Amino acid sequence: MxxxxxxxEVYRRHRRSLYLTAWNVLRCSxxxxxxxxxxxxxLTEARVSPTDPKLxxxxxxxxxxxxxxxxxxxxxxxxxxxxxxxxxFAMPTVENDCIAAAESALxxxxxxxxxxVELHLHGRLTFQEIAEVCCEPLQTVASRYxxxxxxxxxxxxxxxx
Amino acid sequence: xxxxxxxxxxxxxxxxxxxxxxxxAKIFYHPTQTVVLGAPRxxxxxxxxxxxxxxxxxxxxxxxxxTPAIGTTVTVITPQAPPREMAPxxxxxxxxxxxxxxxxxxxxxxxxxxxxxxxxxxxxxxxSTPFE
Numbered sequence: 001m002x003x004x005x006x007x008x009e010v011y012r013r014h015r016r017s018l019y020l021t022a023w024n025v026l027r028c029s030x031x032x033x034x035x036x037x038x039x040x041x042x043l044t045e046a047r048v049s050p051t052d053p054k055l056x057x058x059x060x061x062x063x064x065x066x067x068x069x070x071x072x073x074x075x076x077x078x079x080x081x082x083x084x085x086x087x088x089f090a091m092p093t094v095e096n097d098c099i100a101a102a103e104s105a106l107x108x109x110x111x112x113x114x115x116x117v118e119l120h121l122h123g124r125l126t127f128q129e130i131a132e133v134c135c136e137p138l139q140t141v142a143s144r145y146x147x148x149x150x151x152x153x154x155x156x157x158x159x160x161x
Numbered sequence: 162x163x164x165x166x167x168x169x170x171x172x173x174x175x176x177x178x179x180x181x182x183x184x185x186a187k188i189f190y191h192p193t194q195t196v197v198l199g200a201p202r203x204x205x206x207x208x209x210x211x212x213x214x215x216x217x218x219x220x221x222x223x224x225x226x227x228t229p230a231i232g233t234t235v236t237v238i239t240p241q242a243p244p245r246e247m248a249p250x251x252x253x254x255x256x257x258x259x260x261x262x263x264x265x266x267x268x269x270x271x272x273x274x275x276x277x278x279x280x281x282x283x284x285x286x287x288x289s290t291p292f293e
Binding site (some may be wrong): 007008011019023032034088103 | 163164165171173174175176181183185
C-alpha cells in the first residue's frame with residue numbers, strides 16, 4: 001500500500017497542473033481525464049520508486065495523453081476542437097475580445113512552444129521541470145519560451161514595457 | 162511576469178472534474194483491481210501446469226499398460242542364406258526384443274546392475290588380458 005502513497009500524494013498536490021498537462025496535449029476535457037486515469041492506473045501497478053515522483057508522474061501523464069492523442073487522431077482535429085472547448089468556458093464579459101485574441105495568438109504558436117508556455121504559465125512548472133518532463137535540454141525549453149513570447153507580443157501588438 | 166505572461170496566464174482553463182477524483186480514488190483505495198488485471202497471466206500458468214500433469218499421467222499410464230512382449234521375434238538372416246530365399250523359418254534366428262524397455266530407455270537412466278565387482282554398468286571387454 002505504501003507503494004501507492006507517493007502517487008496519491010503527487011496527484012493531491014498537483015491535480016490541476018497534471019490535468020492541464022494532459023489537456024494541453026489533447027485539448028479535450030474528457031480525454032484529458034481519461035489520459036490521467038490511464039496514467040495513474042499504470043503508476044499504481046508499477047513497482048517503482050522514482051527519485052523525483054513529481055516529474056515522474058508528470059511525464060507519465062504527458063505520455064499517456066500523447067498515446068491517447070495518437071490513438072484517437074485528435075491532433076489532426078486540434079485546430080477545429082480547441083476553439084469550441086475554450087469558448088465553452090470563456091465568460092461573456094467585456095474582456096472577451098482580449099481573451100479571444102490571446103487564445104488565437106496562442107494557437108498560432110507551434111505545438112512545442114505552446115506546450116512550454118502552457119506548462120510554465122498554467123501548469124506552474126519551472127523550465128527545468130518542463131525540460132525533464134518533455135525530455136528536452138533546458139536551453140531549448142528556455143529559448144522556445146522566449147521566442148514564443150516574442151511571437152505572441154508581435155501577434156497581439158502589445159508595446160514593450 | 163510581463164504583460165504578455167500576465168495575459169496568457171489569465172486565460173481561462175478547464176479544471177478536473179469531481180468524476181476524475183472518484184475514478185482515481187477507486188484506483189488508490191481498491192488495489193484489488195491489479196489482481197483482476199493479473200488474472201489472465203495466472204490462467205496461462207494454470208493451464209500449462211494442467212497440460213504438463215496430463216502429459217505425465219498419460220505417459221505413466223501408457224508405460225504401465227504395456228504388457229511384456231512375449232514371443233516377439235525378429236528374424237536375422239544368416240550370411241549363409243541366399244538373399245533371394247527369405248525363409249525365416251529355416252534360416253532365421255529368433256531374438257527377443259524387450260519392447261517395454263525400448264521406449265523407457267529414452268527417458269530413464271539405465272538400471273545399474275550389481276555384480277561381484279560393484280554396481281556399475283556391466284562392460285564386456287574383448288581382447289587379451291595379462292592372465293590369458
